[in-house]
Amino acid sequence: MGIAKNLTAIQKQLPSHVSLVAVSKTKPIEDIKAAYDAGQRIFGENKVQEMTQKWEVLPEDIQWHMIGHLQRNKVKYMAPYVSLIHGVDSWRLLQEIDKQAKKCQRIIRCLLQVHIARESTKFGFDETELRTVLASESFGSLTHISVVGLMGMATFTNDQEQIRGEFRYLKQIYTSLKGDLPQLNNLSMGMSGDFKIAIEEGSTMVRIGSSIFGARNY
Ligand SMILES: *Cc1c(COP(=O)(O)O)cnc(C)c1O
Numbered sequence: 001m002g003i004a005k006n007l008t009a010i011q012k013q014l015p016s017h018v019s020l021v022a023v024s025k026t027k028p029i030e031d032i033k034a035a036y037d038a039g040q041r042i043f044g045e046n047k048v049q050e051m052t053q054k055w056e057v058l059p060e061d062i063q064w065h066m067i068g069h070l071q072r073n074k075v076k077y078m079a080p081y082v083s084l085i086h087g088v089d090s091w092r093l094l095q096e097i098d099k100q101a102k103k104c105q106r107i108i109r110c111l112l113q114v115h116i117a118r119e120s121t122k123f124g125f126d127e128t129e130l131r132t133v134l135a136s137e138s139f140g141s142l143t144h145i146s147v148v149g150l151m152g153m154a155t156f157t158n159d160q161e162q163i164r165g166e167f168r169y170l171k172q173i174y175t176s177l178k179g180d181l182p183q184l185n186n187l188s189m190g191m192s193g194d195f196k197i198a199i200e201e202g203s204t205m206v207r208i209g210s211s212i213f214g215a216r217n218y
Helices: 002-012 029-037 048-057 072-078 091-103 127-135 160-178 195-200
Strands: 019-023 042-045 063-066 084-088 108-114 145-152 186-188 205-208
Touching: 002 019, 002 029, 029 048, 042 048, 048 063, 048 072, 072 091, 084 091, 084 145, 091 108, 091 145, 108 127, 127 160, 145 160, 160 186, 160 195, 186 205, 195 205
Parallel strands: 019 042, 019 205, 042 063, 063 084, 084 108, 108 145, 145 186
Antiparallel strands: none
């Protein structure tokens, strides 16, 4: 079937140190099963309710990643099972994740989102805010989250050099923070349209939807 073939084609382009998040948002269970049967185990969704419905019916060994912008009141629904939250973009959200993780007696792995794009519509910390949060005493007191890396989205543009520059900037922040925080081991950047550039610029995790599952109909 198409999905298995697309998945193989993508995988061939990924070096072994880059992991693939198959972005299945808006796609039906059968599509996820097709990718699962082809060996894919990490899936990304951007709505908590949709992800939870899928988690309930799909195999237990799937790792569910939340990749979308997140409202604090939704965290509790995925706290029992979410494997990695990519888009943590505020201190209050991080606190809420910690609180809900504690209730579930889990440690939830998070990536902090960094605002690297030109568009103001995209979310994330700027570099200064990021450094302030990571250095704060209150950050050290959150016992049920583990910040394991950074995530970023480039500007939606055809300008390849613009995209490359934004990814390079994120990689630079990541490398410099890693000096003090060796637990930062994941750099989530790159989607269907720009993952090759992202990998050249140091991505360790790509989030790919339409190149695997086809275009989305909203
Ligand atoms: C939808 C989405 C993706 C995947 O986009 P494609 O262009 O379909 O590969 C990646 N990251 C985030 C945050 C998304 O919302």
